[in-house]
Amino acid sequence: MRRLTNWPKVVAEMQAVRFRSLTERVGREFVVGVEDFGHGALLLAESLFWILLGRWWQQPVRLRSIVSEMMEIGVMAIPVLSILAFANGAMMAMQGIYTLREFGAESQVITGIATSVTREFGVLIAAIVVAGRSGSAIAARIGTMQMAQEIDALRVMGVAPVRYLVSPILVALVVMMPTLTILSNLMAILGGGVVSVMELHISLGTYSERILSILETGDLWQGLSKSLVFGVLITLVATGNGFNATGGAEGLGRATTRSVVLCISAIVVADMIFTFFLIL
Amino acid sequence: MTAPAQYPQDKVIEVSNLVTYYGRQKVLDDVSLDVTDGEIMVIMGGSGSGKSTLLRYLLGLHRADSGVIRLFGRDINTLGSREWMQIRRKMGVSFQGGALFNSMTVGENVRMPLREHTRLDESTMRIMSRMKLEVVNLAGFEHLMPSQLSGGMLKRAALARALVMDPSLLFFDEPSAGLDPVVAADLDNLILRIRDAMRVSIVVVTHELESAFKIADRITVLDQGKILMTGTVDEVRNSDINRVRNLLSRTYEEQLVDADDYLRRLTDGMD
Numbered sequence A: 001m002r003r004l005t006n007w008p009k010v011v012a013e014m015q016a017v018r019f020r021s022l023t024e025r026v027g028r029e030f031v032v033g034v035e036d037f038g039h040g041a042l043l044l045a046e047s048l049f050w051i052l053l054g055r056w057w058q059q060p061v062r063l064r065s066i067v068s069e070m071m072e073i074g075v076m077a078i079p080v081l082s083i084l085a086f087a088n089g090a091m092m093a094m095q096g097i098y099t100l101r102e103f104g105a106e107s108q109v110i111t112g113i114a115t116s117v118t119r120e121f122g123v124l125i126a127a128i129v130v131a132g133r134s135g136s137a138i139a140a141r142i143g144t145m146q147m148a149q150e151i152d153a154l155r156v157m158g159v160a161p162v163r164y165l166v167s168p169i170l171v172a173l174v175v176m177m178p179t180l181t182i183l184s185n186l187m188a189i190l191g192g193g194v195v196s197v198m199e200l201h202i203s204l205g206t207y208s209e210r211i212l213s214i215l216e217t218g219d220l221w222q223g224l225s226k227s228l229v230f231g232v233l234i235t236l237v238a239t240g241n242g243f244n245a246t247g248g249a250e251g252l253g254r255a256t257t258r259s260v261v262l263c264i265s266a267i268v269v270a271d272m273i274f275t276f277f278l279i280l
Numbered sequence B: 001m002t003a004p005a006q007y008p009q010d011k012v013i014e015v016s017n018l019v020t021y022y023g024r025q026k027v028l029d030d031v032s033l034d035v036t037d038g039e040i041m042v043i044m045g046g047s048g049s050g051k052s053t054l055l056r057y058l059l060g061l062h063r064a065d066s067g068v069i070r071l072f073g074r075d076i077n078t079l080g081s082r083e084w085m086q087i088r089r090k091m092g093v094s095f096q097g098g099a100l101f102n103s104m105t106v107g108e109n110v111r112m113p114l115r116e117h118t119r120l121d122e123s124t125m126r127i128m129s130r131m132k133l134e135v136v137n138l139a140g141f142e143h144l145m146p147s148q149l150s151g152g153m154l155k156r157a158a159l160a161r162a163l164v165m166d167p168s169l170l171f172f173d174e175p176s177a178g179l180d181p182v183v184a185a186d187l188d189n190l191i192l193r194i195r196d197a198m199r200v201s202i203v204v205v206t207h208e209l210e211s212a213f214k215i216a217d218r219i220t221v222l223d224q225g226k227i228l229m230t231g232t233v234d235e236v237r238n239s240d241i242n243r244v245r246n247l248l249s250r251t252y253e254e255q256l257v258d259a260d261d262y263l264r265r266l267t268d269g270m271d
Helices: A002-053 A063-101 A106-146 A150-156 A161-200 A203-215 A218-243 A248-279 B051-056 B079-090 B105-116 B120-135 B151-163 B181-198 B211-213 B235-236 B242-249 B259-267
Strands: B011-023 B027-037 B038-042 B068-071 B091-094 B169-172 B200-204 B216-222 B224-230
Touching: A002 A161, A063 A106, A063 B079, A106 A150, A106 A161, A106 A203, A106 A218, A106 A248, A150 A161, A150 B091, A161 A218, A161 B051, A203 B181, A203 B242, A218 A248, B011 B169, B011 B200, B011 B259, B027 B038, B027 B068, B027 B200, B027 B224, B038 B051, B038 B181, B038 B211, B051 B068, B051 B105, B051 B169, B068 B224, B079 B091, B091 B151, B105 B120, B105 B151, B151 B169, B151 B181, B181 B200, B181 B211, B200 B211, B216 B235, B216 B242, B224 B235, B235 B242
Parallel strands: B038 B200, B038 B216, B091 B169, B169 B200
Antiparallel strands: B011 B027, B011 B068, B216 B224
C-alpha cells in the first residue's frame, strides 16, 4: 500500500534523473564543442606564427612541402572538380530553364547561372571536393603519425609539429582554394552554357557575352573571399582531428570520418553566415 | 685547467619528487632519480608501472604536475623554446616502434635532424647519414622505405636517426620489445658499443630482465608509480625487497581483496 502511494514520487524522481542526464550530456557536448573551437584557434595562431616568423626562429616552413601539398590537395583535385562543377552548372541550367519557362523567361537563366555560380556554387563545390578528398587524407596521415609516435619523434627532434605538418597545408590551401574556385566557376558556367546552347538556341559566343555583361567584380570577390575562409577551415578541422586521433585503427577511422563531416558542415554553415553578412 | 662542469657531479639528468597524474589517477608518485655522465641507466618495471610515462616526462613531452626535472643542469619547466631546442639537439630518442617517418626513405629519415638543425650541404648530410647507418649495420638500406624493414632493422634505423646529431644523451624505449632473442641481444651489444665509442649517457626503459642486467650500470625499479630501488646490477639482483624479488623471479603477486571494497565496486553507480 505504501509503495503505491509513493509511486508518483518515484516517477517524478526518475524523470528528474533522466532530465538531468540529458542536460549533462548536452552540457558536455557543448564543452567539447567550445574546446574544439579553442584548439582550432590555437592551431591557426601557431601555424600563422611559424609561417610569418619561422625563418627568424630557425624553423622555416619549407617551400618544398608547401609545393607538394599544393600538388596533392590542389592539382590532383582538378579532374574530379571539373566534372562535378560542369555537371552542377548543367543541372542548374536545366532546372532554371524548366522553372522559368512557365513565365516565358527562360533566357533569364543566364543571369541566374552567372551570379549563383560565382557567388555561391563554384566555391561550394570546390570546398566540398577538397574537404572530401583531403579532409580525410590529412586527418588520416596526421592521426597515423600520432599513433606511431612520429609526432613525438618530431617534438624530441626539436621540430614543431605544427610548423612541419600544419603550416604547409595552410599556405597550400590559402593559395589553392581561390585557384580551384576560379576553375570551378569556369567549368560550372561552361556546363550551364552547353545546356543553354541546346535549349535556348543561342551560340556559345552570345552566351559568354551575356555572362560577362552580367557579372560584376563584386560577384567574383564574394566567391573568392569565401574560398579563403573555407581553406582555413578545412586545414584546421582536418589537422585538428588528426592530432586528436586516439584508439588504434578504429579511432583512426572515426577521426577521418569526423574530419570530413565536420569540414563539410563547417563549410556550409560558414557559407550561410558569410552570405548573410555579405548580402543583407 | 679543465672547464668546470656546468652541472653538479656531471649529472645529465636529475629528477626530484616528480608527481604526475593521468586524469585523476596518480601515475608517478614522488619519483627521484639521477643519471650521471656516461652511464647506462635502465628503468625497469612491469606493465603499468609508469616507466613509459616517466620517459615521456624526461623527454619533455608533458609538463610535470609537481617536482623538478633537470636536463644538463637546466630545469626543463623554465626553459624558453630556443633553449629547449638547444637541449633537444643534444638528445637522441629511439622510440618503441622506431617512429620513423613512413613517407620518407630510411636515409631521409636519418638525415632529417641534420636538415632541420644544420646548414650542411646535401652530400655532407648524405655521408653523415651513411656513417650512422654503418654504425648500426644498415649500410646499403638507405633507399628502402620503413615499411620494407623488419622489426629489428626498424629499431636500428631509428637508432641511427637518434645518433646522427652526435647526442650526449640517448633514450631507448623498450629496445627489445617485439624482437626475437637473438636480434634483441644484438641490439643490446650495439647499445654497449655506442656507449663505449661515443661517451654518451643512455637511459633505457625496458621490462626485459635479461637485457637490463646485461647493459645496465645502474637499474631503477619502478612499481605502481613509485621507485622501489635504484642500484647497480648486483644490488638489484641481491635485493631483499619483496616486490623486487617477485619481479625478478616473475612471481605473480596476489592482491588482497577487501570484501567491502569489492562489493562497492560491483554495485557502483546503481541505486
